[in-house]
Amino acid sequence: NAGVMQNPRHLVRRRGQEARLRCSPMKGHSHVYWYRQLPEEGLKFMVYLQKENIIDESGMPKERFSAEFPKEGPSILRIQQVVRGDSAAYFCASSPPAGGVQSEQFFGPGTRLTVL
């Protein structure tokens, strides 16, 4: 029973390039959350998605960042024209369809993005 999978685990990009981070939720989970962890800080909510729908993107930067969770395949967090300030660990979490506040979120191991 595989947990939440994220790839790549480490990603290095030069300024101006694009970064694509992938998240495969646990089997049977249809809710996905993305969080960003800057060095020496806690996780900050970015976006909450269900299949084919963005439910809450209040934590997403207004420019360069986008997220999707298609009907088939993993959720993708896309960062265009990366800058050094985008260097962080990006975590994905998933929860089951029942949803609700009491549904536990299961976290993936994260993708560590380094922008040179």
Added chain:
Amino acid sequence: AQSVTQLGSHVSVSEGALVLLRCNYSSSVPPYLFWYVQYPNQGLQLLLKYTTGATLVKGINGFEAEFKKSETSFHLTKPSAHMSDAAEYFCAVSPSGGYNKLIFGAGTRLAVHP
């Protein structure tokens, strides 16, 4: 707006000593509260959560936390620290009545020395 404050970014204890990690929250509605642990280069693992009911919550690995509404606190404790407890611990709050958008504290790094 809801927020979480973790007092002490670094805590160091001796093996066998009491572990106390502090968490205070602010919330305009009854909160749901969580403690997560993060080992190096890994994702977060849920230790325990408070939603409703009994205010003393027991979690995995011998940890427990008590919700004190009057103090707006949810401190994490463990009677006797093990070397394997060395990790980073995050307190989080979630708005009640909605989905699980978690608001995290800045984290406390626990060191356990022999």
